[in-house]
Amino acid sequence: MTIVIIGAIVLIVAIILILVGMADREDRVDPLEERLSDYVSRGELITSLEDVELSQPISERIFIPIARKLGEIALRFTPQNALDQTAHKIELAGNPRGMEPTIFWATRFGAAIAVAAFLFFIFSIAAIDWTWGRKFTMIVVFAAIGFYIPELLLTSRINRRQDGVRKAMPDALDLLTICVEAGLSFDMAMAKVAEKWENELAYSFGRALREIQLGKMRREALRTMAERIGIPEMTSFVAAIIQSELLGVSMSKVLRIQSDQMRIRRRQAAEKRAQEAPIKMLFPMALLIFPSIMLILLAPAAIQLMTSALGEMFR
Template sequence: MDLFANITSVITGLLGPAGPVILLGGVGLLLLLACIPIVLSQKPDPLDKLKEAQQSRVQKETTAILREKGRNDKLNKYAQLLEPTDEKELSDIKSKLQQAGYRSKDAVRTYYFAQFALALAGLGLGALYYSLNAGTDSTTKDMIMWVLGPGVVGYMGPKYWVTKRADKRRQEIQDGFPDALDMMLVCVEAGQSMDQAILRISKELRASFPNLADEFLMVSYEMKAGKEKTAVLNDMSERCGVQDISSFVTVLNQSQTFGTSIADALRVYAGEMRDKRVMRAEEKANQLPTKMTLTTMMFTVPPLLLILVGPSVVGITNMGLN
């Protein structure tokens, strides 16, 4: 006991009151470091190596299926970083970019590259600005705001741009679709086939609704290439992302399945689309008084109060001073 007490007193004198705890922690750390080479020197299990090889092969095959060949070679070098490996995520972002009008093979990779590049640029500019303007009273909150803020804005910028562009494109397609249906009905009743009507519509709508004209032109090309009409129309519905076109595709598919007249189906559906357009216009007109009321209150009432009450306030203030 005396020996143990002497050793404890010596350790306490050298390392302080927590000396025994520090010594035990150091010994434990040394033992842990000594175990690392032993663990690393163990031979891997053959079954584990076989399992890892199978997983690697499956992952490579899946990645090869998800990606298409013939893309930009510069972006292809960083495909693992610029393209999701999950099939559902890849399909969702590709559909979103198509709805925004970006249909190229490199659209997904360009989108992720833009997010990455703008985020790095924002971080760099934010760090540069903070290093040049930081004072002695700057806090950690200020540093996070000025450094991470531009990075977050740069990362979210492409997403915001794609979302706004997709909304604008959907609105244009929705506005021009009733006119396209009326024109399609006229062409079909005049004796033209559905393919000829779609091609004619794509030419006539080019000046007023170019995005809708592009969709009809793509449908015409895919039909000429021999793709099934049902699949072509379904693809158009996914690219547009508009409920009216989805309903239109359903009507055409049902008409083709049951053998009913396409002209009759178009006549009924075109009438419904005209009614919907009138209802949308009436809805916007009914919202106008509310919006004008708020605008009037915000920009008219404060100046009016200032004009009416201002002289009285000035007069009362002068009387108080006198």
């Protein structure tokens, strides 16, 4: 029981620390903008590199360089294809806080080492009647769990981001259709979507527009946007837009068709979830609700039976 409690505490602390480290970038104020605003409001001017260094928060001066060093060490033990997959997953997750693959792998190794060191310390000072072989096994198991927790959190963030894009696409396509039919270009319509909403789809549209403004071809920027989101709906939408541009088909008609298809897909997905709900509810009901009901119904009868003459016969 003691090791279960210790393991639960270790996992909870590790998850909290990793969640704090992978917090959304939109929830964090840009430190550069914050410092510049502070200096402008106070009329101060940075005159030396030392002032620039000291003006940065302690996380950027100490923790991030340490994480980069750990990441460089982790790179020696990480295959190149694993790094490429990690970079792609970080893009699918929306590149939270500008995280680099090296920082992510440093987080994984750091979590495993921290969990192992904490358990080793607990086993060293606690009076647990276990052999060191058993203790070492528990350390390895929980270190492996700590190693895979960042991967699970990243996958969870990817799923949340993709679900958010799926939910926003039908309304965004309606707005695109209205803007194009009103006479705006497709780029201006995308800019309207990026200005109107603050969600993952709007951020993706804004990033694609910035790439187009920097000289990237529209079709390449749209393809890159679809790869960064990684859902079939966005890939189909981008393919239809590129095909319309190449063939000279009316953009408003293509957008109207895509909008109708997105709404049909969203309705079908809702119907699918509604059909799966009874099956998903079966196991909690069978394991939690039904035993409680049986206990409530049969407990009085069992008590009466035990206090009756028949119960006295079996004592």
